[in-house]
Amino acid sequence: MSSSLHILVTGGAGFIGSFIVDALVEKGHRVRVFDCLDPQVHGERDGKAPEYLSRDAEFVLGDVRDVEALDKAMDGIDVVFHEAAAVGVAQSMYAIRAYTEANTMGTANLLELIVNKHRDHVRRMIVASSMSIYGEGRYVDPATNQFVVPAQRTTRQLDSGDWEPRIQGTDRPAQPAPCDEMKPLEPTSIYAINKRDQEEMFLSVGRAYGIPAVALRYFNVYGSRQALSNPYTGVGAIFSSCYLNGRAPRVFEDGLQTRDFIHVTDIARANVLALERSEADYEAINVGTGRPTSVLGLAKMLLAKLHPDRVEDPELQPKIVGRFRAGDIRHCYGDISKARRLMGFEPAVRLEDGIAELIEWVRKQEAKDLSDQALKELSQRRLV
Numbered sequence: 059m060s061s062s063l064h065i066l067v068t069g070g071a072g073f074i075g076s077f078i079v080d081a082l083v084e085k086g087h088r089v090r091v092f093d094c095l096d097p098q099v100h101g102e103r104d105g106k107a108p109e110y111l112s113r114d115a116e117f118v119l120g121d122v123r124d125v126e127a128l129d130k131a132m133d134g135i136d137v138v139f140h141e142a143a144a145v146g147v148a149q150s151m152y153a154i155r156a157y158t159e160a161n162t163m164g165t166a167n168l169l170e171l172i173v174n175k176h177r178d179h180v181r182r183m184i185v186a187s188s189m190s191i192y193g194e195g196r197y198v199d200p201a202t203n204q205f206v207v208p209a210q211r212t213t214r215q216l217d218s219g220d221w222e223p224r225i226q227g228t229d230r231p232a233q234p235a236p237c238d239e240m241k242p243l244e245p246t247s248i249y250a251i252n253k254r255d256q257e258e259m260f261l262s263v264g265r266a267y268g269i270p271a272v273a274l275r276y277f278n279v280y281g282s283r284q285a286l287s288n289p290y291t292g293v294g295a296i297f298s299s300c301y302l303n304g305r306a307p308r309v310f311e312d313g314l315q316t317r318d319f320i321h322v323t324d325i326a327r328a329n330v331l332a333l334e335r336s337e338a339d340y341e342a343i344n345v346g347t348g349r350p351t352s353v354l355g356l357a358k359m360l361l362a363k364l365h366p367d368r369v370e371d372p373e374l375q376p377k378i379v380g381r382f383r384a385g386d387i388r389h390c391y392g393d394i395s396k397a398r399r400l401m402g403f404e405p406a407v408r409l410e411d412g413i414a415e416l417i418e419w420v421r422k423q424e425a426k427d428l429s430d431q432a433l434k435e436l437s438q439r440r441l442v
């Protein structure tokens with residue numbers, strides 16, 4: 059690839075997109091951002107890009123559902139990073155049509171324009187996929203050390219506070235293992251189904267037309283710029299905004315469910331590698347740290363950083379509510395050997411350091427805690 063490219067980042071005004079923009083600008087590329095500034099993410103901004111967006115990038119206000127606007131934004135573009143999406147897993151379970159229109163149909167619009175109108179100049183395309191497409195992560199049977207597909211957790215099991223997935227036909231809990239890209243996909247939400255669609259659409263269109271395509275399966279991304287006001291996004295941002303409002307965050311199940319938390323600057327670096335390394339062509343690749351952290355553990359780390367003098371304060375102890383959300387999985391963390399092998403990717407930010415960066419930013423924000431409202435909406439729909 060030539061040294062300076064003209065690159066479109068859809069969703070480039072968002073949390074992850076804006077860091078990808080920074081990383082691309084730093085590499086000397088010309089970057090155009092295409093983003094509708096979704097009010098749930100950005101608040102009411104009157105079409106003005108967020109302050110954190112690089113001044114070296116061109117900002118175009120537009121919606122991926124608007125084919126004409128997208129067509130104009132594709133003018134002269136060499137490479138597309140597709141980050142635009144509606145991102146709330148729980149919300150996607152009742153705003154089914156809106157999610158599918160923005161995510162799946164938005165991707166259809168983009169790909170159709172690329173192959174029918176911009177084929178002569180588009181040389182590479184990279185899509186934000188997600189660990190959510192796996193459903194439950196990988197598990198092994200501790201007795202045999204073989205991979206197993208545990209039994210789906212039933213409502214009855216969860217109602218009794220029995221959280222761990224069991225080995226089929228037994229009472230034995232399955233043991234979580236790093237989840238590699240060969241794990242069969244079992245998306246458990248409309249959002250995850252949309253992300254699987256986006257990934258498969260990019261890879262299949264890319265292969266058919268010989269346009270190198272890469273799908274990066276991000277694990278749980280955290281860091282500055284994540285919307286604190288959006289009650290449907292990252293757990294790090296949600297917990298932080300609770301603590302900032304002097305309240306204890308609510309933790310579903312028993313809090314010991316695990317995720318793979320990766321700092322947003324590592325995600326941005328993986329995207330640059332996906333641009334530069336042809337070994338990644340036509341591949342779906344995990345981007346995580348390879349390390350599991352419990353949700354409760356994360357809440358406690360955030361409390362210690364935000365209110366070091368109140369770590370024992372009963373008012374701020376994470377509330378283990380014992381409730382569960384439809385479609386939630388128990389454990390999923392990444393096997394990142396493919397990213398290492400194909401792209402030379404290595405996560406660089408330790409969770410402690412990444413959290414310090416998140417906190418520094420959170421302190422400067424005015425965080426409205428809307429998690430009660432979000433929980434009410436889910437409860438009304440019996441999704442909790």
Ligand SMILES: NC(=O)c1ccc[n+]([C@@H]2O[C@H](COP(=O)([O-])OP(=O)(O)OC[C@H]3O[C@@H](n4cnc5c(N)ncnc54)[C@H](O)[C@@H]3O)[C@@H](O)[C@H]2O)c1
Pocket residue numbers: 068069070071072073074075092093094095096099100120121122123140141142143144145160164186187188189253275276277278279280284285292
């Ligand atoms: N945050 C995570 O943990 C995570 C994990 C896996 C995958 N992802 C994916 O990464 C991408 C970025 O997510 P994020 O966490 O930065 O979320 P975000 O909400 O901060 O960013 C998404 C951006 O897309 C824009 N957008 C939404 N709908 C649009 C539309 N119809 N047209 C144009 N722009 C639109 C929003 O205004 C926002 O700026 C998404 O594709 C998401 O599915 C995120």
